[in-house]
Structures are given as C-alpha cells and as structure tokens.
Amino acid sequence: MKQKDMNPMLLLLFNLTVWIYSFFAFIPYYIFTWVSRPEGVVYGSEQERAIRAKAHSVLGRPEGPYRAVKATRGLVTMLYPGLDTLVKIFEYAVMRFPHRDCLGTREVISEEDEEQSNGRKFKKVVLGEYHWMSYGETLSAAYQFGRGLASLGQKPKHNIAIFCETRAEWMIAALACFMHNYPLATFYATLGGPAIAHGLNETDVTHIITSLELLETRLKAILAKIPKLQCIIVVDKTPTPWLGYPSSISIHNMADVQMLGVTRENEISAQNQPLASDIAVIMYTSGSTGIPKGALISHSNIIAAFTGVAERIPNLSENDTYIGYLPLAHVLELSAELVCISHGCRIGYSSPQTLSDQSTKIKKGTKGDVSVLQPTLMAAVPEIMDRIYKNVMAKVEEMNFCQRTLFKLAYNYKLDQITKGYSTPLCDKLVFRKVRALLGGHLRVLFSGGAPLSSVTQRFMNVCFCCPVGQGYGLTETCGAGTVSEVWDYSSGRVGGPLVCCEIKLKDWVEAGYLHTDKPHPRGEILIGGPNVTMGYYKNSVENQTHFFVDENGQRWFCTGDIGEFHEDGCLKIIDRKKDLVKLQGGEYISLGKVEAALKNCPLVDNICAYARSDETYAIAFVVPNQKQLQALADLYGISGSREELCNNKIMEELVLKVINEATLAGQLERFEIPRKIQMSPDLWTPETGLVTDAFKLKRKELEIHYRNDIARMYDGK
Numbered sequence: 001m002k003q004k005d006m007n008p009m010l011l012l013l014f015n016l017t018v019w020i021y022s023f024f025a026f027i028p029y030y031i032f033t034w035v036s037r038p039e040g041v042v043y044g045s046e047q048e049r050a051i052r053a054k055a056h057s058v059l060g061r062p063e064g065p066y067r068a069v070k071a072t073r074g075l076v077t078m079l080y081p082g083l084d085t086l087v088k089i090f091e092y093a094v095m096r097f098p099h100r101d102c103l104g105t106r107e108v109i110s111e112e113d114e115e116q117s118n119g120r121k122f123k124k125v126v127l128g129e130y131h132w133m134s135y136g137e138t139l140s141a142a143y144q145f146g147r148g149l150a151s152l153g154q155k156p157k158h159n160i161a162i163f164c165e166t167r168a169e170w171m172i173a174a175l176a177c178f179m180h181n182y183p184l185a186t187f188y189a190t191l192g193g194p195a196i197a198h199g200l201n202e203t204d205v206t207h208i209i210t211s212l213e214l215l216e217t218r219l220k221a222i223l224a225k226i227p228k229l230q231c232i233i234v235v236d237k238t239p240t241p242w243l244g245y246p247s248s249i250s251i252h253n254m255a256d257v258q259m260l261g262v263t264r265e266n267e268i269s270a271q272n273q274p275l276a277s278d279i280a281v282i283m284y285t286s287g288s289t290g291i292p293k294g295a296l297i298s299h300s301n302i303i304a305a306f307t308g309v310a311e312r313i314p315n316l317s318e319n320d321t322y323i324g325y326l327p328l329a330h331v332l333e334l335s336a337e338l339v340c341i342s343h344g345c346r347i348g349y350s351s352p353q354t355l356s357d358q359s360t361k362i363k364k365g366t367k368g369d370v371s372v373l374q375p376t377l378m379a380a381v382p383e384i385m386d387r388i389y390k391n392v393m394a395k396v397e398e399m400n401f402c403q404r405t406l407f408k409l410a411y412n413y414k415l416d417q418i419t420k421g422y423s424t425p426l427c428d429k430l431v432f433r434k435v436r437a438l439l440g441g442h443l444r445v446l447f448s449g450g451a452p453l454s455s456v457t458q459r460f461m462n463v464c465f466c467c468p469v470g471q472g473y474g475l476t477e478t479c480g481a482g483t484v485s486e487v488w489d490y491s492s493g494r495v496g497g498p499l500v501c502c503e504i505k506l507k508d509w510v511e512a513g514y515l516h517t518d519k520p521h522p523r524g525e526i527l528i529g530g531p532n533v534t535m536g537y538y539k540n541s542v543e544n545q546t547h548f549f550v551d552e553n554g555q556r557w558f559c560t561g562d563i564g565e566f567h568e569d570g571c572l573k574i575i576d577r578k579k580d581l582v583k584l585q586g587g588e589y590i591s592l593g594k595v596e597a598a599l600k601n602c603p604l605v606d607n608i609c610a611y612a613r614s615d616e617t618y619a620i621a622f623v624v625p626n627q628k629q630l631q632a633l634a635d636l637y638g639i640s641g642s643r644e645e646l647c648n649n650k651i652m653e654e655l656v657l658k659v660i661n662e663a664t665l666a667g668q669l670e671r672f673e674i675p676r677k678i679q680m681s682p683d684l685w686t687p688e689t690g691l692v693t694d695a696f697k698l699k700r701k702e703l704e705i706h707y708r709n710d711i712a713r714m715y716d717g718k
Contacts, residue, residue, distance in 0.1 A: 054486065054497030055570025063516035063524060064505030066570055070311070071500040077300065077531045079307040079342055084276035085299040086178040089342050094135045097318055097344040102138045103168040104130040104348040106369060114363070124363040130348050130373060138172060144261030146176035151260040152231050152252070154207050156181040156272040159282060161200055161208040163187045163219065166328045167349050169235035169254060171337060173209045174281075174328075178299075181274040185282040185294065186329040188694045189214060190687035195292050197225040199284045202539055203294065204228055209254075212236040223249065233257055276300040282538050283331055285476050286693035294538035295476045297331075304531035305479030306339040308499030312470065312484040313377070313445055318344030323375040323440075325350035327694040331480035332449045332472075336379045348373040352384070356438060358391075370440040378443055381450040382457065383607075383696030385469075386600060389457045392435055392464065393603070394628060407431060414463050418490050428466045435464040443467045445487060449474065450695035452574055452593070455492035456601045462490060471495045473574060474528075477547065477558045478502065481532045483572050497570045502530030504572065506564065512581060512589055514563050521565040523575065529557040579700075582612040582619075588672050590619055595673050596698075602663035604629040604656060607685050607692075609703050610675060613715065620714045621675035622707050624685055625656060633659070647680035656680060679710040 055066045067075070083089050107128035113121040133141065154160055160182045164170050177184040185203045187196055196218065200208065205228070210219060212234050223229065223246055234240075235254045242251040274280070280299045284292040310316060322340045324347050326333040340347055350369035353361040357368040396407055410431040414424045428436070436443070443465060448458070449472040461469040468487035473495035474480040482504065485496030498504045506524030508515045516522040533556040536544040547559050563576035580593040595610040599621075607624040627643060633655055634646050646652050657678050664674045685691040691703050704711070 053569050054489075055566075057566075058503070061516075062522035062566075063507070064566070065503040065529065066498055066505065066566060066572075067503045068498050068500045069570070071498075071503075075304075075502060075530050076307055076311070076500040077304050079303060079310060084303065085274050085278075086175075086280055086303065086338070087274060087299075089303065089338075090139070090175060090178070093341055093344050094139045098136040099134050100318055100344055101132040101346045102135040102341070103171060104132045104346060104373070105168050106130050106349070106354075106372065112363070123361060125354065125361050126363050126366050127354065127369070127372070132346070133168065135344070138175070141172050141258060142175035142179060144258040145172060145254065146180035146182070147261035148257035148259070149176065149182065149207065149233070149261075150180065152207065152233075152250070152257065154180075154182055154231075157183065157278070159183045159185050159203040159205050161185040161187065161203065161205040162329075163189065163191075163196065163208060163210045163214055164235060164328075165189050165211055165214070166324055166326065166333065166351065167211075167235070168347075170328045171341075171347070173233075173235070173254075174334075178274065178280055181272050181278060183279040183282055185284065186334075187284050187292075188286055188327055188329045188687070190690070190694055191284075191286075191292065192690060193218065193222045193225075195284075197222045199292055199294065200226045200229065203282060206230040207233065209233045209235065212238065212240065215251075220245070274299055276303075279535070281334070283329070283334075283476055286330075286695065286697065286699075293540055293543060295331075296535040296538055297479055298535055301532055301534050302335065302338065302479050304501040305474075305481035305499075306335045306342065308481045308501030308532065309335060309472075309484060310339050310343070311500050312486060312496075313339070314487060316343050316345070316377075320345040320377050321373060321375045321442075322347050322377040323350050323355075323370060323373055324348070325352060325355055325369070326379060326381065330450070330695055331474070331476045332379060332381075332695070335480040336377075336447070340377070345377070348375065370438075374440040374442045376442050376444045378439065378445075379447045379449065381695045382448055382453040383451070383692075385448060385453060385457050385461060387606075388438065389460045390603060390606075390626065392438075392460070411463055415459060418462060421488070432464050432466055436466050439465060445470065447472055447484070449480070451697050452495075452597060454597060454601055458492045473562075473572065475558070475560060477534050477560075478528045478530075479532045479534060481530075482526075482528050482560075485571070489571070491571070494567065494571045494573045497572065499532075501532045502528055504528055504564075506566065507559070509563065509578070512563075512576075512578075514576070518565070521567055521573075523563065523565040525578065526560045526562045526564045526572070526574075527557050528560060529555050533558050583614050584612060584619075584672060585615055585617045586672070588670075590673050592619075592700075595619060595621070595669060595675065598669050599660055599663055599675075602660060604633070604659050605663075609698050609700070611700075611704065611707075611711065616715055617672070618676040619673060620677045620679075620711070621660075622681060622703060622710070623656065623660070623678050624681045624683075630656070644682040647682040653678060653680060677714040679707060679714065 055068050057064050057066050078084055083092055109126045109128045111123060111125050114124045160177055162173055162184055174184055187199055229249060232251045233254055237255055276299050278299055279296050281297040282294040283297055284294045322345050324337055328334055337347055353359055354369050356370055359368050362368045410427045414427045417424050444467050446467055446469045453471050458469050470485045470487055472484040474482035481499050481501055483496045483498055505527050506516050506522055507527055508524050514523040516524050536548050549557050561578045562574055564572050564574050566572055576591050577593055581589050581591055583589055590612050592610040596608050599605055599608050604626055605623060606626045609622045610619055612619040630646055661674060687694045691699055
C-alpha cells in the first residue's frame with residue numbers, strides 16, 4: 001500500500017511509530033558511537049587503518065613501481081621459512097592438524113526430475129549433511145592415489161591432465177600430483193571439445209583424471225583426436241561397464257587406483273621430490289579471447305601468490321570454514337583453497353546449482369549448501385554477487401511501505417556508519433539478519449575476483465551481509481595475485497594495494513591517452529612483477545615474448561593489458577582494458593567494459609555485452625533481460641507473450657532501450673558510449689552455452705559469432 005492511499009489516522013500512527021523507532025533504535029547509537037574530532041582527523045584503529053597509505057612508489061615516481069608498505073624493503077616469497085614446495089606446506093599442515101576436518105562432501109539423499117510450467121524438466125536433489133575427511137586421511141588418500149598412478153605408468157615430470165568439476169576428489173588428485181611431481185594440466189569443465197583436444201595434445205598427456213559425466217558428455221566424442229591418451233581415471237565411485245571406448249585406452253575408477261597405491265610398496269624417491277622451481281600446474285585459461293593458453297605455474301610461483309593473499313585475511317586459522325564452488329581450474333579458486341589448506345581450515349564443497357536454498361538444483365523446502373555448512377570464508381565472482389544484489393532488492397521493492405522505509409533507513413544509516421569505521425550491531429540483528437542468512441549467517445570475509453565488481457553491489461554486500469567485501473585483482477599469469485583490498489577499507493570501485501608478494505608499475509599507452517603524468521592520478525597499462533609471475537605460456541614463444549619480460553634485476557614481469565590508475569593511498573583502480581577499447585569512426589575510443597559496468601546495475605538487465613565497430617559511429621548491445629522486470633514492463637504497456645516472444649517484440653525492444661538509456665545517466669556515459677540499438681536474448685548466458693567463461697566473463701568472440709545476424713541487422717539493416 002502506498003503512503004498516499006493510507007487513512008489519515010493510520011498515516012499519523014505510522015509516522016509516529018517510525019519516529020519512535022528511530023529515536024530508540026538509531027539516535028542513541030549515533031550518540032554512543034560519535035567521537036568529537038577536528039575536521040579531517042579520524043581516531044580509532046579501524047578508521048586509521050582505512051585511511052593510511054597501503055602502498056608507496058619505491059622510487060618516488062608516479063608510474064611506480066608500487067609496493068605494499070609491508071614489502072617496501074623486499075617482496076615476500078613464502079608463507080613458512082624453508083617450506084618452498086606445495087608438498088612441504090601440506091605435510092606441515094597435516095603435522096599440525098592431523099585429525100581436523102579437511103575436505104567435506106555433502107551426501108546426496110535423493111534425485112528427482114521436476115517438471116516446470118513450460119514442460120521442461122530439471123533435476124532436483126535432496127542433500128544431507130557434510131561428510132569429512134581429516135587432514136591425515138586426505139594425505140593418505142593423496143599418497144595412495146599418486147602411487148596408483150605410477151602403477152598405471154605415469155612418470156614424474158610428465159604432464160597429467162585433470163578435467164573435472166570442483167569437488168574433493170579434484171583436490172586429492174592435485175595433491176597427489178604435487179607429491180609425486182606430476183605437472184598437472186587443468187581444464188575448465190565447460191570448455192568445448194576442440195579447446196580440450198588442443199590442450200591435451202599440446203601437453204602430450206597420456207593420463208587424464210575426469211568425472212563420469214564429463215567423460216560421457218565431452219571426452220568420449222573427441223578421444224579419436226587425442227592419439228597419445230592411454231589411461232582415463234574416473235573420480236566417481238559408481239562401477240560402470242566401459243563400453244564403446246577405444247581398446248587402446250584403459251579406464252579406471254579413482255578408488256581402484258588408490259587400492260593399487262596401497263599395494264605398491266615403494267615410496268617416493270628423493271630424486272622425484274619436486275623442487276621449488278618445478279612446474280606444479282599448467283593452467284589453461286578460459287579461452288575468453290581465443291584458443292586457451294597454458295600458464296606454467298611453479299611451486300614457488302603459487303606459494304608466493306597465496307602468501308600474499310593470506311596476508312590480507314585477518315586471523316585466518318584452523319577455525320575457519322571455506323565453501324568451495326568456483327572452478328578449481330580457475331586460479332582464483334585454486335589459490336583460495338591452498339591458502340585454506342596451509343592454515344588448517346575446513347573446505348566444504350558445493351556448486352553454483354546447490355549453493356543456496358534457492359539454487360536451481362535444490363528441491364524446494366530443503367537446504368542449500370551454505371545453510372548447512374555456514375562458512376566463514378567465501379570467494380565469489382561479480383556475476384554471482386550482482387544476482388544476489390538484484391534478488392534481494394527485488395524483494396525489498398515487494399515489501400509494504402513500512403517495511404521498505406525501515407529497510408532503507410537502516411541501510412543508509414549503516415552505510416554511513418561503516419564508512420566511519422563503526423559497527424552497527426542493532427541494525428545487523430534487527431534488519432539484516434535474514435539477508436545475512438542467505439550465505440549461511442557466519443561469513444566474516446567475502447572476496448570478489450575474476451572481474452570488476454560494481455560499487456553499488458560492493459556497498460550492498462558490505463551493508464547487508466555484515467562482513468567486509470574485499471575486491472581482488474590478478475590473472476592466471478600472476479597466479480591470481482596482484483592486489484587485494486584490506487578488510488577495513490570500505491571504499492568502493494577500487495581493488496586495493498599491491499600484495500606483499502609483488503609490485504606494480506604503470507606503462508604509458510600514448511595512443512589511448514593514458515599517461516603516468518595524468519592528473520589527479522597517474523594512469524597506464526598495469527605491469528605486475530614478482531615471484532608470483534608465472535614462467536610463461538606452454539609451447540608459445542610468440543605470446544611469451546609479447547607479454548612477459550625479465551628486468552635488469554632478474555625479476556619477471558607480466559604485461560596485463562589492463563589500464564589502471566593509482567590513488568594517493570597506493571590503491572589501484574581498474575579503469576579500462578586494451579582489448580575492450582574500440583576506436584569509432586569519429587576517432588573516439590569507446591570502452592565496452594565501461595558501458596557494461598554502467599548498465600549491469602539496471603534492474604532490467606541480467607547481463608549485457610556491448611559491441612562496436614571501427615567503421616561505425618555508435619555502439620550496440622546484446623542484453624539478457626531480467627524476466628520479472630521484463631514482464632512487469634510488458635504488463636505496464638499491455639503487451640503479452642512468452643519470454644521469447646517479448647524478447648523478439650520490436651515495441652518491447654524500444655521500451656527496454658529507453659529504460660537502458662535512462663540508466664546511462666547514472667553511469668555518466670558519454671553520448672557516443674550509449675548503445676543506440678539492442679538485441680534481447682531469451683536465454684541466459686551460462687558457461688554451458690559457451691558465451692561466458694566459468695568465471696562468467698564474456699567471451700566476446702563467441703558472442704560476436706552467436707549474434708552475427710543481429711549485428712548485421714542493427715548496423716547494415718540486413
């Protein structure tokens with residue numbers, strides 16, 4: 001009910017209630033937390049830490065290199081003295097926490113097909129409790145599996161591949177490979193057949209670890225294109241008659257391979273123990289810009305990287321629980337889980353389809369993984385956080401006037417308080433408790449990586465989930481390490497200062513006008529140097545010469561292609577990307593990423609890809625509209641039809657374009673940056689469609705091919 005429709009007496013009573021509530025709930029708290037201070041001076045440890053310098057230019061130059069304040073005298077290379085390989089770090093964790101929970105998997109009680117109103121069937125699951133392997137049990141399982149692989153002919157320093165979803169068996173297999181010095185080539189579970197075949201052939205693997213589903217749906221069709229493959233290990237326990245496979249390939253269950261390892265007597269010889277300089281992982285990229293490339297990651301590279309990340313997580317200990325659901329073939333997830341293992345944390349496994357109570361595979365009325373696990377640590381990509389933000393705000397708009405007013409009052413109050421460094425226990429308990437429960441209710445640190453997180457979403461997560469949200473910046477080529485914001489830094493739109501394991505400098509890009517002499521902030525292409533920079537791309541000398549170099553001091557550097565600016569406190573802001581810039585016919589540079597970031601917070605937009613051609617004067621966009629908002633807009637104008645019919649309706653197209661253009665005002669886009677035409681998509685862009693990566697980054701080339709007919713229509717009138 002709207003305020004103007006209320007009875008005058010009810011309106012008076014309501015307003016009185018709001019004022020009384022405000023007085024007893026908020027005003028006293030303002031009084032108790034307010035500190036008298038001179039203008040510009042902030043007291044209190046959290047406030048001081050939030051405004052102090054995070055990094056300095058070690059040479060005093062605006063272009064850098066910039067280092068974290070704690071690493072001014074030298075970059076940090078390892079977490080524990082003398083523990084220079086992943087094997088040593090894991091064995092140290094086992095020695096300290098032999099009986100503590102390590103890897104957890106939820107029991108599947110039942111599965112059933114649920115028919116939707118459109119006739120489609122979706123598989124729903126009912127899940128039980130988590131079952132845990134201790135650190136000691138995980139060590140034994142990894143040793144046995146590694147020895148079992150040796151029985152099947154796997155040799156040290158000979159590449160082995162893993163093509164599998166995120167699960168406990170993935171980590172056990174990885175630890176086994178680290179222990180036995182088998183370089184592990186990793187592939188996303190959503191990569192297409194040609195990309196998988198390319199990577200497997202390039203690395204000359206003879207053994208691959210996979211799941212039953214991926215074997216049947218992806219690998220089986222391309223086995224003839226991988227002539228050197230000899231052995232397939234399936235992580236699932238279900239015995240299967242292996243029919244229809246080439247006789248030259250042997251197929252085994254993971255449990256059987258572990259049993260081979262139990263009966264194998266010889267231990268790992270000293271000469272096969274990995275060195276810090278040995279390759280631990282050949283991590284293939286998502287292929288968002290072409291054929292996937294394999295980044296060569298040594299033991300020392302990844303140890304330096306997660307040492308830097310760990311320094312930004314306060315009080316990290318064996319009492320923490322991490323939820324693993326992002327692709328382990330992505331450096332963000334692998335680094336996060338190795339950080340947790342090095343500190344004795346629990347890792348409970350999940351998936352995007354079972355993460356929350358509302359996830360697509362969770363049967364209605366049953367609990368999602370976060371509700372059962374109640375993690376304290378979590379990593380997320382912006383796409384997932386944007387969805388949470390839009391879903392919660394949609395529910396806020398459905399509240400009655402009283403509830404909505406109180407929510408917004410509490411939201412604005414808390415936002416003001418946390419920017420000053422104060423906590424709001426009353427708001428957290430009375431207003432945001434249910435929102436926080438969406439992610440288990442116990443999160444104390446939430447990190448975002450993989451792509452830029454919008455300021456609106458970051459502020460929302462900070463306020464409503466009652467924990468700091470830190471943005472990070474890194475690439476596969478830097479083991480995911482570059483920058484991470486400190487947990488008490490509540491500024492938004494920035495990715496924090498350099499980690500203690502690396503340094504960052506800016507390189508002028510004269511053509512686009514990004515210079516280290518720019519005011520008020522120096523700008524340029526971001527270059528990352530340090531022990532976390534990988535050894536280059538596997539068998540790709542051309543790309544290595546283009547993107548990597550070694551300076552006069554012997555330090556490796558990677559040229560990211562991203563454009564950044566450094567602020568006075570040493571924090572970095574990502575402002576552009578070379579590959580996202582298109583020069584229009586009139587000479588203006590349009591930043592596709594900037595356009596997309598400005599429009600993704602529009603409630604009507606679930607996802608968007610901007611597009612432009614150099615022979616044209618304007619941009620266009622492909623849009624995945626929000627179903628609920630699209631239907632509401634259609635109802636407002638009396639337009640009926642299915643989602644597909646609405647997306648192909650020319651009138652709806654014009655209405656949606658009008659809403660998007662209004663949203664560009666808040667995004668402060670230039671006239672030439674505003675999409676002039678759009679094409680709506682009735683289907684979501686998921687990793688399974690091949691239009692986005694597993695981290696939900698846009699695959700621009702694939703999107704361009706997918707929408708080539710629409711591009712011709714919007715530009716050429718065809």
